[in-house]
Amino acid sequence: MTLSSASGAREPREAVSLLGEMLAQETIRGELWHPEGDKVRCVACGHRCLIARGHSGICKVRFNRAGELRVPFGYVAGVQSDPVEKKPFFHVLPGSDALTFGMLGCDFHCGYCQNWITSQALRDPAAKTPVQPATPRQLVDAALRLGSRLVVSSYNEPLITSEWAVAVFREARPAGLLCAYVSNGNATAEVLDYLKPWIAAYKIDLKGFDDHRYRSLGGTLANVCRGIEMVLERGIWLEVVTLVVPGFNDSETELRAIAKFLAGRSRDIPWHVTAFHPDYKMEGGTRTPAEQLVRAAEIGVEEGLRFVYAGNLPGQVGRWENTHCASCGKAVVERAGYQIRGLHLTPDGTCEGCGATVPGLWFSAQEARATMANAGTARFGRGPRQVRLDRQTL
Secondary structure, rough: EEEEHHHHOOOOOHHHHHHHHHHHEEEEEOOOOEEOOOOOEEEOOOOOOOOOHHHHHHHHOOOEOOEEEEOOOOOOOOEEEEEEEHHOOOOEEOOEEEEEEEEOOOOOOOOOOOOOOOOOOOOOOOOOOOOOOHHHHHHHHHHHOOOOOOEEEOOOOHHHHHHHHHHHHHHHHHHHHHEEEEEOOOOOOHHHHOOOOOEEEEOOOOOOOOHHHHHHHHOOHHHHHHHHHHHHHHHOOOEEEEEOOOOOOOHHHHHHHHHHHHHHOOOOOOEEEEEEEOOHHHHOOOOOHHHHHHHHHHHHHHHOOOEEEEEOOOOOOHHHHOOOOOOOEEEEEEEEEEEEEEEEOOOOEEEEOOOEEEOOOOOHHHHHHHHHHOOOOOOOOOOOOEEEOOOOOO
């Protein structure tokens, strides 16, 4: 089953409708909902859609069929093995690979989305993404064959496909793999409680600190801020990313407000400020210069955050690629792009220089030695690897 085969020579909107009909066959009865009168209340994301029979929620992939909520299951629209730093997670098993999978759909509609061909496939007929059947066992087997240490749900918004993600994680955890989400953070208490037994780490995109602009993307600032707080309350390792978009969220006032909010919840939250490149409906936008990322990182430190990173411009942001001990300043994880150049942590996650604890999910001593032995000499040598589920993994 492919998106392109669903469209063929049909009119664009008709093709989107046909795709929805095809995907409706790849569903199961959901677990994150309850009945309300003759409708169903979905609790997978912060929209909490009340859905009438024959209709879908805002995400367009969760729908009411005959009084029960049907949810996506049993396919992937994207799967590859990524460096964990690409997620980005900088405090989770540095140098490891993450088998990353995604489906279709999103509860937001960001005009600069870099994964729009999957996230907006049910809204935008220009998105053409191959879709293939999959089982949780296939995904876990692929992760093990590739030597991945994590299995991550990403590419589209994973909250709206949580039943499928948990089915995969139920296979992954007994195999010794850590599980994680890469999400917009528009969560509910119900979905986080559902995920908590299975996931070790959660990355949230905090897209700004202005509610009006957040609503233009399809969400609310309050919901995402509360999502950040609820992840912390459940003891799940959290990292936060802000894509710095010139003219949208790049004022010093707004960046400082983000940093102040995060530091007020925990000074140990790693905050990644990353560079925008023109994409999707903002192809005419301006790329974020390296000096602006560095200034954003400096603002994070000024507001009290201990671990701030300027990302996705390797070699251009100096010290802001590395993890530094908050006590003595020693670089405990040295990076160049996706390449780990130095690892100076003890097995219990303390700085080799002063013994202070560096929060995160770290390696055992044996795993750390193996990571450094495999690090190689190529400055930016690690990268994503494609995955085939139906034959020998490439």
